Amino acid sequence: MVDLQATMTQGAFGNLVGISQQAVSDMLSRGVIQPGGTAGDWLAQYCHHLREQAAGRAAAGDLDLAAERARLAKAQREKIEMQNEVTRRMLASVDVLQEVVARSGRRISGVLEAIPVQLKRRSSLTPDDLDFITREIVKARNQAASITVLDLLDEDDVEDPDGTEDQSEAGGPDGD
Numbered sequence: 078m079v080d081l082q083a084t085m086t087q088g089a090f091g092n093l094v095g096i097s098q099q100a101v102s103d104m105l106s107r108g109v110i111q112p113g114g115t116a117g118d119w120l121a122q123y124c125h126h127l128r129e130q131a132a133g134r135a136a137a138g139d140l141d142l143a144a145e146r147a148r149l150a151k152a153q154r155e156k157i158e159m160q161n162e163v164t165r166r167m168l169a170s171v172d173v174l175q176e177v178v179a180r181s182g183r184r185i186s187g188v189l190e191a192i193p194v195q196l197k198r199r200s201s202l203t204p205d206d207l208d209f210i211t212r213e214i215v216k217a218r219n220q221a222a223s224i225t226v227l228d229l230l231d232e233d234d235v236e237d238p239d240g241t242e243d244q245s246e247a248g249g250p251d252g253d
Contacts, residue, residue, distance in 0.1 A: 081117030090119050182221060189214045 079085075079093060087101040093116070104110050110122045132143070162168035193211045196202055202210075 079116055081120065082115055084113065085116040085119065090116065090123075094120070094123055185221075186218055189218055 088098040110119045
């Protein structure tokens with residue numbers, strides 16, 4: 078019979094619970110069981126440690142199974158939410174968005190290129206005026222073609238950093 082009120086060697090405690098002396102030493106170094114404790118203290122601390130492991134809760138530095146399961150569940154939930162948004166057509170891949178923007182750009186480019194020709198036929202603008210309009214359209218088209226996602230993100234920060242519109246540029250509160 079073991080006296081639970083007495084102190085016990087690491088080897089004797091290992092024999093009592095069915096683990097090696099090295100495993101007991103490791104538990105002492107990790108703080109699972111406290112040095113100088115009685116056999117009863119070590120047994121209670123060891124049982125507590127086993128219950129924590131079985132429940133998936135981590136001791137210091139151990140794998141936290143409950144947290145891992147929670148992270149996995151969150152990732153699965155986010156994946157399903159994204160799939161639902163795709164199904165509802167509220168979310169599209171970058172490839173699809175790039176194709177939409179490219180097609181829109183080609184259509185707009187055709188309209189812009191036709192403006193100088195239409196103006197030449199329907200107005201009394203001078204060739205210099207038409208050349209100026211053509212250059213401005215080319216500049217606008219080239220600017221639009223060179224825009225990247227990063228440019229758009231930077232613009233959002235620069236255009237209205239505090240969420241208020243600059244009234245002086247808008248011509249006052251009425252926009253006049």
